[in-house]
Amino acid sequence: EDQVTQSPEALRLQEGESSSLNCSYTVSGLRGLFWYRQDPGKGPEFLFTLYSAGEEKEKERLKATLTKKESFLHITAPKPEDSATYLCAVHIVTQGGSEKLVFGKGTKLTVNP
């Protein structure tokens, strides 16, 4: 069964304290991996797409990396406004040719001033 596991479930950081969020996956037919950010009461907001092992993408204080079995979202010198739930999703194509997105349950990040 296709699985996406995010860790930790929750993370508290002090402002400026860098850390990483993990997304590990056990899937077949991986086409791509996405990171989204979700604020309370809002829909997810796209951050990155990664397609192949070794790929890296950066946006402000965030950097996403991808290996064959996991992805990391590195947060450098976070600010309180980075507080949100970060979701990882994998794009899968099944043997029958259908596509789906499988999401992890997210990491809730809190950055204290």
Added chain:
Amino acid sequence: KAGVTQTPRYLIKTRGQQVTLSCSPISGHRSVSWYQQTPGQGLQFLFEYFSETQRNKGNFPGRFSGRQFSNSRSEMNVSTLELGDSALYLCASSPVTGMDGELFFGEGSRLTVL
């Protein structure tokens, strides 16, 4: 540019009833996908429509159905509601079909089943 609009934002139903949720995608986007979000299961893919055709479907029972109109607006319907259907239902639009691209999500319709 207006974002993805979902209506209603909140609704309460009782077991056995049915519900219809609406989604208006970003102008020019022809793909609309639906997701169920619960604290226990997280975000789960329901189905995706492109140019009025269902292109992809998740692992949900037949009580969950959808359709897309010629103007790309989409509706999803849940019949014979169960308590476990209580969730935030999110709609997302994309200019391309499939899951290979950025999705633009609405703020969701929160359904409570009593």
